Amino acid sequence: MVKKNQYLSSEIISKLDNLHIIAKKVVEGFIVGLHKSPYHGFSVEFSDHRSYGPGDEVRHIDWKLWGKTNRFFVKRYEEETNLKAHIMIDQSGSMKYSSHSINKLEYSKMLAASLSYMLIKNQDSVGLYMFGDAIKKIISPRSTQSHLNTLISQMEQMRTSTKTNISKSIHQCAEKIHKKGLVILISDLMDDPKDVLMGLKHFLYKGHEVIIFHVLDPQEIDFNFKERIRFKDFESSNEILTDPRQLKRTYQKKFNEFIDFYKRHCGQNKIDYVSIRTDESLENALSDYLLKRKKLN
Structure with a gap:
């Protein structure tokens, strides 16, 4: 159970201009709000160290840290980590859309930074x-x-690019990841759903767990446009002037x-699917991540 925290409002958080500070505030505020956390003993100070224990060599003790804390810590090594997570962020043109102060890419970056902070x-x-239309950048x-x-x-x-090819990007990513892990896809999924599903099944075939954060703007869901409006495709630059009230039902x-x-196909394939609006608090996404993480333990 998570206690609501006003400081996790996406509107308030977005006013901070440093993504590291945003991630820190979001995660620490979220952790404080947990009644029962799977992160019992969660530390926000010494991510590169762990407590000295039986079997550890004395030469690996960090004596500078001992001087500051009067406790023994040793440096952690990569193989001691619990889980390998792979975060995919969609930066295609459609992610630029916003009906309020935060566009879908900005929200996705805040979410990805917060998840990265929590994971590490x-x-x-x-x-x-x-x-976008292919993998643009990889950080192992x-x-x-x-x-x-x-x-x-x-x-x-x-920054947002232009074209989209989510399925191609997913297949490329699946071929790059060789060890089983957790794949976190953050996207508006504005591509052919059947093609995207085939890409997601590629991850499953290789033994990965998958969670999707489907990031959507409130207007994409509610379609509450009141007057004639010009719609522009961010990826093709095509425009159309229309009365949205005539289109709303369709x-x-x-x-x-x-x-x-x-929802249906992710459920059938045991893929965690989370639909999230850009006017929603980030705590909803973090709660869903923790539920997934708990299943993996």
Whole structure:
């Protein structure tokens, strides 16, 4: 059970201009709000160390840290991490859309940074895959504080591209990941659902667990446009001037079919599917991640 935290509001959080600070505030605020956390003993200070224990060599003790804390810590190694997570962020043109202060890419970056922060603080390793019509950037999984800084720096530099090919990008990513792990896909899924599903099955075939955060703007769901409006396709630059009130019923029928397809097929294939609006608190996404993480333990 999570206690609601006003400081996790996406509107408030987005006013901070540093993604690392955003991630830190979101995660620490979220952890404080947990009544029962699977992260018992969660540490936000020494992600690159663990407590000294039987079998550890004295020469590996970090004496500077001992001087500060009066406790014995040894440096962690990559093989000691619990889980390899691979975060895929969609940076295609449609992710630029926003009906309020945060577009879908900005929200996705805040979510990805918060998940990365939480994973690495729990001694898991995180990799990053940025994609549009293909994989644009790959950062291999690691679990150190310096790696977290690298991930967040790359996220801060992300901008939307133009074209989309989610299924192609997923297949490329699946071929790059050789060891079983957790794949986290953050996207608006604006591509052919059947093709996307085939890509997701590629991950399953290779033994990965998959969680999808389907990031949507409120207007994409509600379609509450009141007057004639010009719609522009961010990826093709095509425009159409129309009265949205005449389209609303047809649009929502098609949109609901789109959502239902993912809910149904993800459920059938044991893929965790989470639909999240950009005006929602990030705590909802973090709660769903923790439920998934608990299943993997």
